[in-house]
Amino acid sequence: MAEKNNKHPFWLIAFIVIATVVGSIFIVVQEINRPERYDSKVATEIAKKNTDLKKVDRVTRFVYNQVEYTVSGTKANGNSIFVVLTDNGKKATVYDQTAGVSEQKAIASVQSNPNLKKITSSRFGIIKNKPVWMVSYINQKDRLVTKTINFKTGEELKTITTY
Known part of the structure; x- marks a missing residue:
């Protein structure tokens, strides 16, 4: 009988260790992705505030000497635009998507x-x-x-x- 009781604590400890490892990995992955999700949200808010952008299709991060965010979407009149945010969101430059190469x-x-x-x-x-x-x-x-x-x-x- 003593042997049976020893097996249960092993499985309980193994389960707790596995659950802790899986939970830790999940938390790390969430924390790694949080800044990108937050930046996309902030970029969308700034683009909508500074332009007449109504619908957002995509937000991308563009890195070349500095970090920029490009918010692509449509205005209320249906025209498709790119809003490029530079200087930590202080400057918004708008480009008509049909004014160049798709x-x-x-x-x-x-x-x-x-x-x-x-x-x-x-x-x-x-x-x-x-x-x-x-x-x-x-x-x-x-x-x-x-x-x-x-x-x-x-x-x-x-x-x-x-x-």
């Missing part, structure tokens, strides 16, 4: 590359006061490649490959 065209210009393996992201932002698309992909050598495409002309401005 995201699909920017991606298509990259997809024509024979070395492309997988597109990882596409983001709209501002570099040196010019609106651009930054499209990143993995090439056949498993290296990350980032192409910067001029929003107004569709011209490729820069290509960066990691080694």
Whole structure:
């Protein structure tokens, strides 16, 4: 009888340890993602406050020398716009989405590359006061490649490959 009683505490302790580990992992993952969710919420609020943006489709983080947030969506009249927030949200620059190359065209210009393996992201932002698309992909050598495409002309401005 003494042996049976010893087995139950083992399973109880094992369950408590496993539950603690799983719970800890869950909390860590939530904490890691919290700043991004908060930043997206704040960016949306600032964009709506400073423009006539009514419906938000997407919020992206754009990093090039500084962190920017781009809020894409539609105005009350139905026009699609990008609102780029710089200087910690103090400056909002609005671009009409039809005034340049669409995201699909920017991606298509990259997809024509024979070395492309997988597109990882596409983001709209501002570099040196010019609106651009930054499209990143993995090439056949498993290296990350980032192409910067001029929003107004569709011209490729820069290509960066990691080694």
